[in-house]
Amino acid sequence: MGNTDKFEMIADRYDTPERVEIAKESAAAIREYLVEAKSKSAIDFGCGTGLVGMNLLNEFDSMLFLDTSQGMIEQIKQKIAGSNLQKATTLCFDFEKDSLAGLHADYIFMAQVLLHIPDVGLVLSRLYEVLKEGGHLLIVDFDKNEKVVSDQVHNGFEQTELVELMTEIGYRKIQTRTFYTGAKFMGQDASLFILDSQKL
Template sequence: MSENIFETLAKRYDTPKQQALATTIRAKIQTKLPETAQKTLLDYGAGTGLISLPLAKKFKKVYLVDTAAEMLKISKIKIKQQNLTNVTLQQQDFASTTPTIQADVILLSLVLLHIPDTKKILTSLYQTLHTNGQLIIVDFDKNTAVHHPKIHSGFDHNALEKLLADIGFKEINIQTFYTGDKIFMNQKAALFIATSVK
């Protein structure tokens, strides 16, 4: 991930537009969650916790992991404000270091497009999941209008499904669930949710 960009963006990341998109994404994620009361959630690329902190009370334990320290500082303030005692913050890049956490549910929301080596990070997350654990990815459908040297221009469903299967994931389901104006590099774009099980 482009750490420098997110270190800089942290203090102005939670815009009304970002919050509205997070609400839409979170609502869809909740329809895919298993019974979570005794489970551990790992939000990789958690940013300021926009997606996962409102879900924290549904889980036994929540890990917010991000490469950007400034993002995690904002999350820390929110955790204190909301009096959440089951949330742990960790600054780490799973693409370059071995994860030390194990989780039942891993969430990756609008993060995969920022990671150059898709296979490497998904393999790392596979290893981080408990057996029968669930990976939930939310990201953009492939978008020919988006061109940027540091991000993917979205993902093709069939290619992502094949990659997840090659790594070892099963019960893979990918569906587009939302289309919005100017949500991806100022372009109209569609979001998908991909669920799979280790």
């Protein structure tokens, strides 16, 4: 997945106060869209150090923390071990390079992950395959910001364009809204949106 090398280098110092705060806000936004999730399985896709997923662990029956960075996975393993969490597992895997047959979940959520993925359509299609019937994909990411110029990440997303792409893939009942302003994105003031979609 995009920028894995960079994340390997910062894994042990990733959890800054700002990232912890935004993770709490993101988890709260995701929580609003959960329906009878206590018996459901979840994947924290592109989990990083698990900041968002750890906030949501008690909402699900089980959670898989998945990331392309082994350094990030080591960080979440330490958190899981330190808290003796029975329903959390980890996997280091790159969905851009391969699809993972046999992996299925009721909920997949990804927070500030999509902007690092060069081929957005490919990964969203592969996640669609992983979702169980009736399952939800929840995306938290930056609204498009023309002031952000980078050859490493997307400069955010137009919510309507993302809805169109996901509809083409097969996602249904898509709803989206901006829920957080005041974040920083590559040094620019930015806002975050949440998108909820279903595989029906």
